[in-house]
Amino acid sequence: MIDLSGLAQPLYDLLSSFGLNVAGTGGASDGLRSTSVNLDQIYEMGRTGINNVNQAWDGMAVDATTSKALRVQTSSATLSDNGNEMATVVDQAAAYVETGQKDLDAIVNSFLTDVSALSPTLATPAGLAAVVTSAIDHIGQGLGVVGRVQDELGTQTAAIQELTPAPSSTSLAGVTSGASTLASTASSLLSGSGSTVLSAVSSGVSSLMSTAASAATSTSTGTTDTGASTTTGSSSGSDTGSTGTGVKITLPDGSTVEAPNEEAATAVRSAISAVGTPYVWGGNTPGSGIDCSGLTKYAYGEAGVELPRLAQEQHIGHPQVSPGDLMPGDLAVWDGHVAMVVGNGQLVEAGDPVSISSIRTENSGMEFYGFYRPTA
Known part of the structure; x- marks a missing residue:
């Protein structure tokens, strides 16, 4: 007797490769957006502080202080913008994974329906041939879904990489904490999905924040x-x-x-x-x-x-x-x-x-x- 569970196993393996954790409330994209909101608040507080300092004092020393503070403002704004854009990318990537999971679920259920319908004939050569043919067809469909999702996630990976800046000469000591939060929240979703095709996206987010936290100022x-x-x-x-x-x-x-x-x-x-x-x-x-x-x-x-x-x-x-x-x-x-x-x-x-x-x-x-x- 042919091992029916063995025929279905490749489909289950494909399904498990997607993992069980997709984006939802409180996920990485929410964390990215929340951190961007915090960075925007820091930006506004910094703007008020800069104006207050310039109202109270003037001269070259104040110019130098203002220069450093406003360079951080520029970097804070860039991080905030990139965080929101990355959140959108992460949401889309998660949606692709979730759609892939649903499609694979449907393929597995379709195969099991075929097996159930063919069960009266499984003791015959024709019945066994029909089951094997169905298994091959459904595995091919499953591989097609995986390939499609990989291509879709490749697009999202490229989008993340475009948001990754070159090393900056701007001092970001005041926003390093926010950068770390952006990196960790994005990584939590992407690693939690259980899919290796998402690892490049996670790497891109981490790279963005580590490069953004470099420091140096100049006159x-x-x-x-x-x-x-x-x-x-x-x-x-x-x-x-x-x-x-x-x-x-x-x-x-x-x-x-x-x-x-x-x-x-x-x-x-x-x-x-x-x-x-x-x-x-x-x-x-x-x-x-x-x-x-x-x-x-x-x-x-x-x-x-x-x-x-x-x-x-x-x-x-x-x-x-x-x-x-x-x-x-x-x-x-x-x-x-x-x-x-x-x-x-x-x-x-x-x-x-x-x-x-x-x-x-x-x-x-x-x-x-x-x-x-x-x-x-």
């Missing part, structure tokens, strides 16, 4: 443009990160920031494209020669926003943007110099040549008018 040299000459002074500053409502930009340092609108994003991209251009008083041509107000006027002109020609007259739009609320495209205006915020604690400005440096409010003793948002 850089700023320039002063009086409209006729260039001098050098050292100070620093920064800006906030993503708000989830604007236009994302990838900066030369690899960080992702968010401009408030398409005009600001276009201006930032245009200004960055002029990096390396030598300083020329009254210059307006990227790649050939340009001065500070020429750079910002050109960049915003590319976005369809007209700015005055003189640096000290470019304090237009939303006045006095607080340091904790800065976004890419905002202008830092002095009485003889102007620069553009690009994100992740940096601005682009015409010096010799046009370069990217740390945001600051101090600039060789010039009067600082404030930060302004031309597109507001």
Whole structure:
């Protein structure tokens, strides 16, 4: 007599490979979203703290402190955005696994129904042949389901890997705990599924958070443009990160920031494209020669926003943007110099040549008018 349980065993093995734990309330995706909410709360508290510090004090020391805090803001926002996106990916991956489980259950039940229907003929060669044929057919269907789910999860794995950032130079001491939570909650779902095809997704989540927890901060040299000459002074500053409502930009340092609108994003991209251009008083041509107000006027002109020609007259739009609320495209205006915020604690400005440096409010003793948002 043929071993019927042996014929069904490959189907049971396929079903067990999917495990029994699929996403549900309190699962990894919920943990990812919860941690993103916490990171958003940290972001808001940090923004308030930055503004309070800048209201109470000013000078290079405060600029340096603000720079560090706002770089963490950028990283917190990026982690929050990535956490929410990863939660969506994890939910989809779990849905693929759950659908695969249901399909395999149906295949097993279909085979058992065939065996039951053929049971009166199992003692005959024709009956045995029919059972074996049915087993082969159902195992083939089961393997098809496994292959389909593997392909679907491969897409989700690629999505997770795209959310994994390159090592950053930003200090993230304040958000390391949140990063660890994101990694552990994602891993709990993916390992709990019992399916090896999910391991790459788990690895991607862990990689994201470990790289995001790397640390290092830097300061850089700023320039002063009086409209006729260039001098050098050292100070620093920064800006906030993503708000989830604007236009994302990838900066030369690899960080992702968010401009408030398409005009600001276009201006930032245009200004960055002029990096390396030598300083020329009254210059307006990227790649050939340009001065500070020429750079910002050109960049915003590319976005369809007209700015005055003189640096000290470019304090237009939303006045006095607080340091904790800065976004890419905002202008830092002095009485003889102007620069553009690009994100992740940096601005682009015409010096010799046009370069990217740390945001600051101090600039060789010039009067600082404030930060302004031309597109507001």
